[in-house]
Amino acid sequence: MCALFGWLDYKHIVPYKVLKKLTQALANAAEERGTDAAGISYIKEGRVTIYKRPKPAHKIRFNAPNGTTAIMGHTRLTTQGNQKFNQNNHPFPGHADKDFAFAHNGVLYNDAELRKANNLPATNIETDSYVAVQLIEQQKKLDFDSLKNMAETVQGNFTFTVLDEENSLYIIKGINPMCLLHFEVLGIYIYASTESIMKNALKKVGMNNIPYTKIETVHGDIIRIDSSGIITRSEFEGKEDFRYTSFMRYYDDWEDNYYTQHEQLLLEMCNCYGVDEDDVMLLLDYGYDASEIEDMLIDYNLIHDTVKAIKNEGYDDFLMEV
Numbered sequence: 001m002c003a004l005f006g007w008l009d010y011k012h013i014v015p016y017k018v019l020k021k022l023t024q025a026l027a028n029a030a031e032e033r034g035t036d037a038a039g040i041s042y043i044k045e046g047r048v049t050i051y052k053r054p055k056p057a058h059k060i061r062f063n064a065p066n067g068t069t070a071i072m073g074h075t076r077l078t079t080q081g082n083q084k085f086n087q088n089n090h091p092f093p094g095h096a097d098k099d100f101a102f103a104h105n106g107v108l109y110n111d112a113e114l115r116k117a118n119n120l121p122a123t124n125i126e127t128d129s130y131v132a133v134q135l136i137e138q139q140k141k142l143d144f145d146s147l148k149n150m151a152e153t154v155q156g157n158f159t160f161t162v163l164d165e166e167n168s169l170y171i172i173k174g175i176n177p178m179c180l181l182h183f184e185v186l187g188i189y190i191y192a193s194t195e196s197i198m199k200n201a202l203k204k205v206g207m208n209n210i211p212y213t214k215i216e217t218v219h220g221d222i223i224r225i226d227s228s229g230i231i232t233r234s235e236f237e238g239k240e241d242f243r244y245t246s247f248m249r250y251y252d253d254w255e256d257n258y259y260t261q262h263e264q265l266l267l268e269m270c271n272c273y274g275v276d277e278d279d280v281m282l283l284l285d286y287g288y289d290a291s292e293i294e295d296m297l298i299d300y301n302l303i304h305d306t307v308k309a310i311k312n313e314g315y316d317d318f319l320m321e322v
Contacts, residue, residue, distance in 0.1 A: 002034045002072065002074060002075060002076050002077050002104070002193075003030035003031075003032070003033035003034055003075045003105060003192065003193040003194070003197060003254070004030075004035055004072075004073070004074055004103055004105050004159060004161050004177070004178070004191065004192070004193050005026040005027065005029075005030045005073045005075075005191065005192045005193065005201075006023075006026070006040070006070070006071045006073045006092070006161065006163075006191055007019070007022060007023070007026070007070065007071055007188055007189060007190045007191070008069065008070040008167070008169050008171070008188065008189045008192075008225050008227075008229070009069050009070065009187065009188045010069070010187050010188070010189075010227060010228050011186065011187020011188070011229070011230030012053065012069065012185065012187070013187055014151070014186050014187070014188055016066045016067075016207065016241050018205065019034070019064075019068070019071075020062075020064070021204070021205050021253050022201065022205050022207070023040065023062045023064065023071050023073065024057075024061070024062055025200075025201040025202075025204035025205050026190075026192060026197065026201040027040070027058075027060070027062055027073055027075065027219060028057050028058045028076040028198045028201075028204075029192070029196075029197040029198075029201040029204070030057060030074075030192065030193065030197050031056055031057050031058060031075055032071070032194075032196065032197060033105075033193060033194070033197070034075040034076045034077035035056040035057075035075070035077070035089075036054065036056075036077055036078045036083040037052060037053065037054045037055065037075070037076040037078070037083040037086075037089040038052065038055065038056065038057035038060055038073070038074065038075045038089075039051060039052025039053065039073065039074055039089055039090055039091055039273075040062050040066045040071050040072065040073040040074075040091070040165050040228065041065065041071070041072045041073075041091040041101030041103075042064045042065075042070060042071050042072070042163075043069070043070065043163070043165060043166075043167050044064075044065060044068070046117075046165060047099065047164070047165065048093060048099045048100060048101050048164075048165055049064075050091050050092075050093055050101055051064075052074075052083075052085065052086060052089045052090065052091065053081045053089075054085075054086055054089060056075075056207060057075050063138040067314065069167050069227065070091070070163060070167045070169055070227070072091060072101055072103060072161050072162075072163040072169065073091075073103070074089075074090035074103040074105075076089055076090060076206070078308055079107050080107075080126060080127055080128045081125065081126035081127035081128070085126070087124060087125050088125060088126050089127075090102075090104060090126045090127075090128070090129065091163075092125070092127075092130055092133050093133075094133040094136060094137055094139060094142075096136055096137055096139065096140055096141050096142040096146065097140060097141045097142060098142055098164050098165050098166065099164070099204070100134045100136075100142055100163060100164040100165065100290045101162070101163045102129075102132065102136075102160065102161070102162050103129075103160065103161045103162075103194055104129035104132060104159075104160050105146070105157055105158065105159050105160075105176045105177075106156055106157040106158035106174065106175075106176045107128060107156050107157060107158075107159065108128040108129060108132065108154050108155065108156035109155050109156045110130065110154065110155040110156070111128040111131040111154075112131075113132070114135065114153065114306050115131060116130050116149045117140060118134075118135070120134045120135075120138065121134065128156070131154065132150050132154055132158075132160060135149070135150040135154070136150050136162075139159045140245060142162070142164055144222055144224070144234035145248040147160075147161035147162070147172055147222050147234075147236070148222060148234060148235075148236040150172075150233060151174065151222070151236040151240075152237055153171050153235050153277050154174075155239075156173040157175050157176055158175070158176055158178070159172065159173050159174050159175075159176040159178050159193070160172040161191075162173070166226070166227060167226075167227040168224055168225065168226045169189075169219065169225045169226075170223065170224050171191065171221070171222070171223045171225075171311060172221075172222050172223065172236070173217040173218065173219060173220070173221040173222075173223070174219060174238065174284040175219055176193070177195060178191065179191060179192050179193070179194060179195045179197070179198045179214075180214070180215040180217055180223075181193040181198065181212045181213070181214055181215065182212060182213045182214075182215055183207070183210055183211070183212045184211075184212075184213065185211060186210065187229060189215075189225055189229070190202075190283060197321060202290060215231070216311060219238040220235045220236055220237065220238035221232040221233065221235055222235060222236060238268065244284075246300070250293070254318055263284060263290045265290075266280060266290050266293055266294060267280055267281070270297065275297060275303055279303070279307045280305060282310060282311075283296075283303075283306070283307065286310055
């Protein structure tokens, strides 16, 4: 599986440094669903710009220019199309009546059949997701109708995002997850594939205590957020995918392995911070996840006091003081 993430800033009051940090925080947090490649798209001087690399997000520095008002991002777990060939990674460029960038979380199963049936142009992009771009391009228009047609034609599991040259963001919500928040006081929408990605990123940026409204998205929704922050909606006929359950079972197995490896890496590196493996194991057993402990490693006093409080069974008192 992969992850989608990004934001749309329509009031232009959030400082550039915060937006830059938010982009990186979302990308890094989204690694929980894919570390093979990562990329973002944004509009620069009226043109769609895509920056992507076959690396984990935390090894990439995403530096969209000052004045950027929307970011559409993706982290990839490869299923089709070798990530070492960068054209296979998301986002993908497209052109209908306007230029756009496209990203996909999920797997499409009928891409080969669609290319043949619709006589789509040959391409060196091997990724199944790219057939959705070609279907939009074939209709020569990017709008609700072309997105509806595309979403009802492909088979598989998906949620798509599209960013057009006018800084309008589309979310086409299939069966795959999506978390969309509106921070009205700041004039910004932020989205991520899962609530855990969102939570981790907002915490990193210090936005976790700012009031927001959760925008509901359900299977079959097509949501458009324009550059002024106005939401319009349409829908497509969502179909259940009989292969989805088996694929999610594969993903769950991968995710379990990821966190096991993450915890193991944490145990291997904790000594570099002057923290005993036994203390890290105690925190893991107590319910802290690897990401939270990793954050704590940079503050020796915090991790030391937390471990001490647990050992002394004074954890509740400690929480009252933090």
